[in-house]
Amino acid sequence: MWLCLDCGKETEPNEELIYCPNCGSDGVPADTSKRLNISITWHELRCIVMWAERWASSSSDKKNSERLLRVVYGIADRIQVQHLDQECGLTFASELSELRAHITGTIEQNVIREIDPPKLPD
Ligand SMILES: [Zn+2]
Numbered sequence: 439m440w441l442c443l444d445c446g447k448e449t450e451p452n453e454e455l456i457y458c459p460n461c462g463s464d465g466v467p468a469d470t471s472k473r474l475n476i477s478i479t480w481h482e483l484r485c486i487v488m489w490a491e492r493w494a495s496s497s498s499d500k501k502n503s504e505r506l507l508r509v510v511y512g513i514a515d516r517i518q519v520q521h522l523d524q525e526c527g528l529t530f531a532s533e534l535s536e537l538r539a540h541i542t543g544t545i546e547q548n549v550i551r552e553i554d555p556p557k558l559p560d
Contacts, residue, residue, distance in 0.1 A: 440467035443509045446516065465509070480524050487514050487528040495550040504553045 439448040444463035494506035
């Protein structure tokens with residue numbers, strides 16, 4: 439199967455397919471037959487994901503930045519659901535969300551661009 443990194447939809451491989459049939463993305467899909475298991479600590483993974491999140495957020499092109507962030511968040515979500523036993527999320531946005539849920543008042547930050555949460559496919 440091909441996995442669209444923009445929307446998370448899996449489709450049958452088809453060499454004639456140019457765009458994701460679900461979201462229209464022209465990004466290169468991931469081949470799910472090439473999934474692998476790696477050994478890494480949650481903290482190491484958080485570092486990598488947060489650096490990617492920060493990099494995606496830093497693009498001066500807002501539309502491109504938001505697309506890149508959705509890709510990072512989609513990947514983080516797919517990893518997160520495999521490890522629901524972890525005490526915290528993989529992204530700065532998830533940490534921020536947890537803080538906001540527990541603190542009264544406004545929390546402002548200038549670390550990442552904030553976007554609406556990505557919608558996972560059914
Ligand atoms: Zn898609």
